[in-house]
Amino acid sequence: MKINVFWIIALVAVVVAPRGEVTMAAETVTCDPEELSxxxxxxxxxxxxxxxxxxxxxxxxxCLCGYIKDPNFGxxxxxxxxxxxxxxCGISLPKC
Structure with missing residues (x-):
């Protein structure tokens, strides 16, 4: 089954999802699906x-694995x- 995250993005733009933080190297990314609007x-x-x-x-x-695994967006x-x-966009989805 090929996973594609972009419908998650569409739904996220409409629905407010819980926010969290993921640390990457020296920067912090706030997992906020609304960022994908x-x-x-x-x-x-x-x-x-x-x-x-x-x-x-x-x-x-x-943050994409979290979005993919969320039953509201998956x-x-x-x-x-x-x-x-x-x-x-040249994006390869992560293996979750």
């Missing part, structure tokens, strides 16, 4: 993702538009 149009309408969308998706990479990950966003 720049990808909403690309996922729901199918427009090409913006640079901001790709940047935010890359920034939130340490069911939205296998969609054609979400896969297009992933490919356009």
């Amino acid at each position: 720049p990808c909403l149009e690309a996922i729901t309408i199918g427009t090409p993702p913006s640079k901001d969308c790709c940047d935010k998706l890359t920034e939130q990479m340490p 069911k939205f990950i296998n969609t054609p538009n979400a896969e297009k966003v992933q490919k356009s």
Whole structure:
């Protein structure tokens, strides 16, 4: 089963999810799915993702497994538009 995180992004932009922190090297990433809202149009309408969308998706990479495993978001990950966003941004999903 191919996992695609971009429907999670769309749902997250609408629903407020719990926030947490993940430490990466010398920086801290706040796991806030709302940060991925720049990808909403690309996922729901199918427009090409913006640079901001790709940047935010890359920034939130340490959080993606948590988003994928969340039952509220996990069911939205296998969609054609979400896969297009992933490919356009050059993002490989983590193995969770």
